[in-house]
Amino acid sequence: MLPPPPPPVSEDYPAWWDEVWASPLDVRRRIFCNRSLNMAHIKAGFAIGFDMDYTLSQYRPETFEVLAYNLTINKLIHNFDYPKELLDFEFDFRYMMRGLIIDKKRGNILKMDRHKYVKVAFHGFRKLTREERLNTYAHARERTEFDEPDYALIDTLFSLAEAHLFMQIIELMESKPGIMPPNKTFADIYRDVRAAVDLCHRDGSLKRSVAENPAKYIHEDPRLPKLLEELRASGRKLFLATNSLWDYTHVVMNFLLAGRTGADKNFEWLEYFDVVITGCGKPEFFIKKKALFEVHTETGMLCNTDGGTPMVPIGEEDLPAPGFMSSAPGGLGEHEAGAQCRVFQGGFYQDLHKMLDISSGGEVLYVGDHIYGDILRSKKTLGWRTMLVVPELETELEIQAASVGVGCELKTLRQQRDGLEDQIQRLEATIARSRAAGLLDGDPDEEDLEEVVANLREQRDKVRERHSALLQEHHERFHKVWGQLLKTGYQNSRFAHQVERFACLYTSHVSNLCFYSPDKSYRGRMDHMAHEEEPAFVEPPACPLPNPRRSQTADS
Numbered sequence: 001m002l003p004p005p006p007p008p009v010s011e012d013y014p015a016w017w018d019e020v021w022a023s024p025l026d027v028r029r030r031i032f033c034n035r036s037l038n039m040a041h042i043k044a045g046f047a048i049g050f051d052m053d054y055t056l057s058q059y060r061p062e063t064f065e066v067l068a069y070n071l072t073i074n075k076l077i078h079n080f081d082y083p084k085e086l087l088d089f090e091f092d093f094r095y096m097m098r099g100l101i102i103d104k105k106r107g108n109i110l111k112m113d114r115h116k117y118v119k120v121a122f123h124g125f126r127k128l129t130r131e132e133r134l135n136t137y138a139h140a141r142e143r144t145e146f147d148e149p150d151y152a153l154i155d156t157l158f159s160l161a162e163a164h165l166f167m168q169i170i171e172l173m174e175s176k177p178g179i180m181p182p183n184k185t186f187a188d189i190y191r192d193v194r195a196a197v198d199l200c201h202r203d204g205s206l207k208r209s210v211a212e213n214p215a216k217y218i219h220e221d222p223r224l225p226k227l228l229e230e231l232r233a234s235g236r237k238l239f240l241a242t243n244s245l246w247d248y249t250h251v252v253m254n255f256l257l258a259g260r261t262g263a264d265k266n267f268e269w270l271e272y273f274d275v276v277i278t279g280c281g282k283p284e285f286f287i288k289k290k291a292l293f294e295v296h297t298e299t300g301m302l303c304n305t306d307g308g309t310p311m312v313p314i315g316e317e318d319l320p321a322p323g324f325m326s327s328a329p330g331g332l333g334e335h336e337a338g339a340q341c342r343v344f345q346g347g348f349y350q351d352l353h354k355m356l357d358i359s360s361g362g363e364v365l366y367v368g369d370h371i372y373g374d375i376l377r378s379k380k381t382l383g384w385r386t387m388l389v390v391p392e393l394e395t396e397l398e399i400q401a402a403s404v405g406v407g408c409e410l411k412t413l414r415q416q417r418d419g420l421e422d423q424i425q426r427l428e429a430t431i432a433r434s435r436a437a438g439l440l441d442g443d444p445d446e447e448d449l450e451e452v453v454a455n456l457r458e459q460r461d462k463v464r465e466r467h468s469a470l471l472q473e474h475h476e477r478f479h480k481v482w483g484q485l486l487k488t489g490y491q492n493s494r495f496a497h498q499v500e501r502f503a504c505l506y507t508s509h510v511s512n513l514c515f516y517s518p519d520k521s522y523r524g525r526m527d528h529m530a531h532e533e534e535p536a537f538v539e540p541p542a543c544p545l546p547n548p549r550r551s552q553t554a555d556s
Ligand SMILES: Nc1nc2c(ncn2[C@@H]2O[C@H](COP(=O)(O)O)[C@@H](O)[C@H]2O)c(=O)[nH]1
Pocket: 051, 052, 053, 054, 158, 197, 198, 199, 201, 202, 241, 242, 243, 244, 245, 248, 282
């Protein structure tokens, strides 16, 4: 049966209604589910929150990250006394990927699997040999957890430039000894790079450029305004909770929701939300009580509140502006359509719950891009439901779709390799036991048995080689250096493991929510344990070799 024809586009339907019929949904537009979430069950009083940077606002790496990288180099040279040779560096924004780990002390960058087993390691741009890698990380006397302070996670897209720069400086140091300021350890270099990046985000140099020309640095997403409108019309309360401060948030949100820049900016975008919290300092926002200030949107001035309730300064009879510090005591009351919402800075998640009349964490869905900053604490501590935005997923899905056959071939080769290996090991053990029991003494078939084992080994080696080459080729299709984002070898990468553990939902772009009903019931996929991958039970063949145990029993 063909699907029914699309209904005519009318004012009753959202403008993107036609896309509903683009079924089955393009895999790049899908929202994937780790933990079931039925949006229809959590309607009244339910709130949906958004992070801003790299969630609603997708930066263009070729301009934004390049700018961050160049500014960092300038700061390293001028503020940290680094050599001018850094000016010769070029940033390849495709080189790094999220989920990698910096070993600060050794100056290495690592990719590991979900068991924290290091599968790929580089020192500068030199790949560590298998032996070096195993000696450093697998055979170490103490198990390392690869956490701060000795390791740093590259877990946001903001960190890609600093990780690349760190590698380049290590490479420069190794190729030109004495070029760096004296006595700098690898860990010092990491600290300096981190401090220089931090400065770019704090001293306005990066944000000023974005404010001057947002279109150069931020991708437009024309579906966003409709999405927010639709979600609000479905009865959910919406909030924005960003670590960016008010002035920058105002620039980015004006551009994203209204295409407004410079003097053309206005406050209309605040109508999409019930409350906006800027400078909220996630993840501490989820853990630690901090003062909540109300932002006077016209001037950026901050005023004290008691958990959102205005606190009028002594002697100040007139409040700074009409609407500012409305007398709502904590709860925001009904936020009428077309009214601008209040804007705060700082605070604690409990302030937000009170304002939105949220009684339990399960009534909040928060959409963010940062596993640690947005997702992990909010889920583990507060029980918020979470959706992780992984823009890299779009390309991963494209390549994965184009290599379905390779996936099947790899699986077959792995099964063949494991089967052969198992056969070899069982044969070897049986031969050894038979020999020890004297069962093969003078047996003319002994040589044949050795030949069988040698043949099996040869077959196994061929299959193993083919499997390794194909797996490598497969990974290189995703990324020449680091391979597939969500896999390491054939296991889930550490990043994939975190996505699976902490994100109830994940998708490539926040606007993919447009392709689903606001009442969608997201269902988790079926779990698979190792034994469930086995085919139907097969009666094992009778063992053709002498069975030492049986013979011994018979003799005794
Ligand atoms: N001071 C620093 N700020 C940073 C750094 N990396 C990113 N950022 C800023 O954080 C917010 C992220 O906002 P959110 O909407 O994702 O919560 C944004 O303003 C970035 O500029 C850093 O290393 N240091």
